[in-house]
Amino acid sequence: MEETNFSIKSNEYLPLRDVVFNTLRDAILTGKLVPGERLMENQLADKLGVSRTPVREALRMLALENLVELVPRKGAQVLDMSEKDIINILEVRGALESLATSIACVKMEKEDLLEIKKVEVEFERAIAENDLERIIQLDEDFHDLILKSTDNDKLTQIYQNLRTQLYRYRMAHLKADSSIPAVVAHHRGILRAIENHDADEGAMVAHGHIKYHTEFILRSIRNK
Amino acid sequence: MEETNFSIKSNEYLPLRDVVFNTLRDAILTGKLVPGERLMENQLADKLGVSRTPVREALRMLALENLVELVPRKGAQVLDMSEKDIINILEVRGALESLATSIACVKMEKEDLLEIKKVEVEFERAIAENDLERIIQLDEDFHDLILKSTDNDKLTQIYQNLRTQLYRYRMAHLKADSSIPAVVAHHRGILRAIENHDADEGAMVAHGHIKYHTEFILRSIRNK
DNA sequence: AAATGAGATAATGTATACAGTATAATTACT
DNA sequence: AGTAATTATACTGTATACATTATCTCATTT
Numbered sequence: 001m002e003e004t005n006f007s008i009k010s011n012e013y014l015p016l017r018d019v020v021f022n023t024l025r026d027a028i029l030t031g032k033l034v035p036g037e038r039l040m041e042n043q044l045a046d047k048l049g050v051s052r053t054p055v056r057e058a059l060r061m062l063a064l065e066n067l068v069e070l071v072p073r074k075g076a077q078v079l080d081m082s083e084k085d086i087i088n089i090l091e092v093r094g095a096l097e098s099l100a101t102s103i104a105c106v107k108m109e110k111e112d113l114l115e116i117k118k119v120e121v122e123f124e125r126a127i128a129e130n131d132l133e134r135i136i137q138l139d140e141d142f143h144d145l146i147l148k149s150t151d152n153d154k155l156t157q158i159y160q161n162l163r164t165q166l167y168r169y170r171m172a173h174l175k176a177d178s179s180i181p182a183v184v185a186h187h188r189g190i191l192r193a194i195e196n197h198d199a200d201e202g203a204m205v206a207h208g209h210i211k212y213h214t215e216f217i218l219r220s221i222r223n224k
Numbered sequence: 225m226e227e228t229n230f231s232i233k234s235n236e237y238l239p240l241r242d243v244v245f246n247t248l249r250d251a252i253l254t255g256k257l258v259p260g261e262r263l264m265e266n267q268l269a270d271k272l273g274v275s276r277t278p279v280r281e282a283l284r285m286l287a288l289e290n291l292v293e294l295v296p297r298k299g300a301q302v303l304d305m306s307e308k309d310i311i312n313i314l315e316v317r318g319a320l321e322s323l324a325t326s327i328a329c330v331k332m333e334k335e336d337l338l339e340i341k342k343v344e345v346e347f348e349r350a351i352a353e354n355d356l357e358r359i360i361q362l363d364e365d366f367h368d369l370i371l372k373s374t375d376n377d378k379l380t381q382i383y384q385n386l387r388t389q390l391y392r393y394r395m396a397h398l399k400a401d402s403s404i405p406a407v408v409a410h411h412r413g414i415l416r417a418i419e420n421h422d423a424d425e426g427a428m429v430a431h432g433h434i435k436y437h438t439e440f441i442l443r444s445i446r447n448k
Numbered sequence: 449a450a451a452t453g454a455g456a457t458a459a460t461g462t463a464t465a466c467a468g469t470a471t472a473a474t475t476a477c478t
Numbered sequence: 479a480g481t482a483a484t485t486a487t488a489c490t491g492t493a494t495a496c497a498t499t500a501t502c503t504c505a506t507t508t
Binding site for chain 3: 015016017045050051052053054073074
């Protein structure tokens with residue numbers, strides 16, 4: 001009886017610091033906590049019903065993800081990104097996306113290729129149905145499968161961290177209908193390169209994809 | 225009187241967690257703490273004469289730098305990198321080095337170009353004098369100047385983090401005489417590309433540089 | 449003799465208390 | 479009334495105490 005939920009049990013426990021971390025992270029990414037907002041340990045601890053210790057640790061974890069800024073003896077605040085920060089992140093992400101895609105062109109397993117094709121089909125269906133939540137999720141799945149096929153944890157970790165930092169500004173992108181056709185074209189181009197094992201082509205399309213993405217995000221930031 | 229050392233005073237204070245962090249980081253990078261070694265909070269706190277709190281926070285900082293591994297409810301240990309981890313890191317680093325160099329080819333200011341040329345001269349002199357400490361420092365300076373000219377903090381941060389992770393394995397590289405001529409050739413090639421504002425050439429040489437580096441580190445790991 | 453289980457031990461997880469510092473508010477002075 | 483100085487308050491930094499869990503030892507059993 002205990003064996004049946006063994007694997008569940010082992011995942012059941014989450015240290016409070018991780019609970020707090022997830023809670024705050026979510027609040028920041030969904031905009032419930034806005035850039036510049038001060039995060040005071042006592043206040044958060046009271047609100048979340050825990051002591052300061054796990055809150056402190058969670059704040060430091062958030063700082064590692066560049067979602068929060070810590071100033072010694074002054075405290076934490078939700079990090080506000082400048083336009084330049086966004087450009088910088090996208091610049092790095094472009095290089096990593098190219099790298100990942102070109103590796104995927106060489107290494108991707110058959111199963112993952114089938115899987116990513118399915119994701120793409122669903123992605124385009126979600127677009128047809130204008131299901132924003134699903135569009136975003138499937139776009140993430142698409143890129144995650146490429147990352148998976150690189151078999152490179154460091155690359156995956158860094159890439160996903162950059163994605164998290166951009167999350168707040170990403171919404172604007174896929175919300176705008178006009179960007180969709182281009183994104184679909186890019187995805188298809190990437191798939192084609194993978195199928196043809198053409199690493200150079202893959203890197204090029206991926207680079208163009210991020211470049212387009214950059215333009216779009218910047219435009220939406222400037223217009224708001 | 226108080227004004228005179230204002231700037232000093234403002235730098236004077238370092239939270240204990242940072243002191244502990246620096247101490248442990250140094251111990252790990254210089255091999256005083258070996259991979260796999262357990263890091264127990266109480267023990268470290270006693271040895272360093274502080275309480276567990278700053279030790280805990282320092283350990284979490286080290287985990288962020290991937291120098292330490294934290295397992296919930298079990299504790300921390302110095303992270304041991306596999307050969308695959310090293311390959312993965314160098315793969316990412318190659319892409320970032322290419323990116324940085326190609327940006328530098330476009331953006332580097334005259335002053336920084338003069339500076340990096342001076343560094344290279346000193347680098348080659350240090351080689352002639354077989355001054356290992358200085359060789360390593362100047363190689364770092366060389367790449368830091370390229371990073372600086374990218375004007376991209378994110379790129380710089382990620383790159384330097386990867387470098388830190390490799391630090392323990394880097395020694396072997398520059399220690400081996402046979403690798404030196406190639407490194408010099410690469411540096412010169414990068415400088416030439418920057419002077420000619422040839423981004424593609426810069427990216428290519430940088431990529432070759434890291435590729436060579438990778439081969440070398442792997443060989444030295446396998447041979448020991 | 450090996451394996452299992454109970455208990456002891458030692459570690460991490462969390463809460464709380466105290467110390468020190470930065471900020472805000474208030475008062476005194478110009 | 480405005481500014482500077484001083485006090486008060488509130489926050490972070492650090493230490494410590496308690497709770498919980500993992501590990502180790504040793505005894506017991508097969």
